[in-house]
Amino acid sequence: MSTPTDFPEPTLVRVNGVELEVFEAGRENAGKPIVLCHGWPEHAFSWRHQVPALAAAGYHVIVPNQRGYGNSSRPADVADYDIEHLSGDLVALLDHYGYEDATFVGHDWGAFVVWGLTLLHPNRVNGVVALSLPYQERGEVPWIESMEAVLGADFYFVHFNRQPGVADAVLDEHAARFLRNLFRKNQPPAPPQPGMAMIDLARAETPLGEPVMSDGELAVFISAFESTGFTGSINWYRNLDRNWRLLADADPVVRQPALMVYGDRDTVLRAGRLTEFVPNVEVVGLDCGHWIQQEKPDETNRAILEWLAGRAAARGASGTGVGALR
Incomplete structure (x- = not known):
C-alpha cells in the first residue's frame, strides 16, 4: 500500500482565474506530459499507484486536484463548475507548463472532463485514456432530464440537481463514514434500493464488501473532504x-x-456505440469494480503503459512527435 508520504509535494498553480493544487513527478521528462484527472469524490491521491510508474516510463506526470477539491479553489457559483471552466483549467495548466498538447487520463468524472476537453479543445489533446466512464453520447434530451425520466427523482444525479444542498449537508455531516462505505470492492450483488443512494451510504452503519485502500490512504480523502465539504x-x-x-x-x-x-x-454501463464516436479506441476490461486504478493498480498501469508504448512505436514509425514544448 502507498502512504501519503510517498506522494509528491503539491504546488499551487494559478490558472484560469483559480488556484489548482498540483502534484508532479518526472519533471526531468519534460516534453512528454501526461495529465491525470480524478473522479468524484476523489483526490489527486487516487493516482498514487500510477504516478511513479508513469514517471519511471519517461513521462512528465501532472496531477491536479481539480476545482472544488483538496486545496484547489472552490468558487461559490455553481456555473463555475461547468465543462467550459473545468476543461479551461486543464488548457491553462498546459499553458503554465509550456505544452501545446498532452495525453489526458481521466477516471469517473475526470473521464467526463477529459472527453469534454477533447471535444472543446481537440488540438490540446494528443491521446485519451478513460477509466470507468466511456464517451457519453449527447442525445436529444439534456442528461439530467433524461435520467429523471428513466431513473426517477431519487437517482443521485437527479437529486443533486433538484434538491440542492440536501445531500451536501448529509455527506458533510458523515464524511468519514460516507467515504469508508463508498470506497469498497467485492461487494455482494444486491437489487437497487429505494431512496437516494449516496445519502443512504453516508448513514449506513456497516460497510459492505472489502476496503479499496488502507486506513492511512483513506485518511487522505477523509481529511480533504472534512476540510472542504x-x-x-x-x-x-x-x-x-x-x-x-x-x-x-x-x-x-x-x-x-x-x-x-x-x-x-x-455498475457504470459499457457504451454500445463507442467506436462510432471514438473510432481510434482500444478497449480493456479488468476484473474489478468502479475504483479501477486503486483496485487493480498493477493491471491498470500495465494497460496504460502498453497502450502508450504502442502509440510511441506508431509515432516513431510515422516520424511524428508529441507534447511539443511551446
Whole structure:
C-alpha cells in the first residue's frame, strides 16, 4: 500500500482565474506530459499507484486536484463548475507548463472532463485514456432530464440537481463514514434500493464488501473532504444539463487515439456505440469494480503503459512527435 508520504509535494498553480493544487513527478521528462484527472469524490491521491510508474516510463506526470477539491479553489457559483471552466483549467495548466498538447487520463468524472476537453479543445489533446466512464453520447434530451425520466427523482444525479444542498449537508455531516462505505470492492450483488443512494451510504452503519485502500490512504480523502465539504465537487453534477448545451456545437467525434478501461464489475454501463464516436479506441476490461486504478493498480498501469508504448512505436514509425514544448 502507498502512504501519503510517498506522494509528491503539491504546488499551487494559478490558472484560469483559480488556484489548482498540483502534484508532479518526472519533471526531468519534460516534453512528454501526461495529465491525470480524478473522479468524484476523489483526490489527486487516487493516482498514487500510477504516478511513479508513469514517471519511471519517461513521462512528465501532472496531477491536479481539480476545482472544488483538496486545496484547489472552490468558487461559490455553481456555473463555475461547468465543462467550459473545468476543461479551461486543464488548457491553462498546459499553458503554465509550456505544452501545446498532452495525453489526458481521466477516471469517473475526470473521464467526463477529459472527453469534454477533447471535444472543446481537440488540438490540446494528443491521446485519451478513460477509466470507468466511456464517451457519453449527447442525445436529444439534456442528461439530467433524461435520467429523471428513466431513473426517477431519487437517482443521485437527479437529486443533486433538484434538491440542492440536501445531500451536501448529509455527506458533510458523515464524511468519514460516507467515504469508508463508498470506497469498497467485492461487494455482494444486491437489487437497487429505494431512496437516494449516496445519502443512504453516508448513514449506513456497516460497510459492505472489502476496503479499496488502507486506513492511512483513506485518511487522505477523509481529511480533504472534512476540510472542504462536498458542495464544490457536487456542483460538477449540477452542470450536466448546462454541459449538454455547451457541447451542442462541438464535433462529437473524438479523433485522437484512445484507451477505454472498464471494470468488469462496475455498475457504470459499457457504451454500445463507442467506436462510432471514438473510432481510434482500444478497449480493456479488468476484473474489478468502479475504483479501477486503486483496485487493480498493477493491471491498470500495465494497460496504460502498453497502450502508450504502442502509440510511441506508431509515432516513431510515422516520424511524428508529441507534447511539443511551446
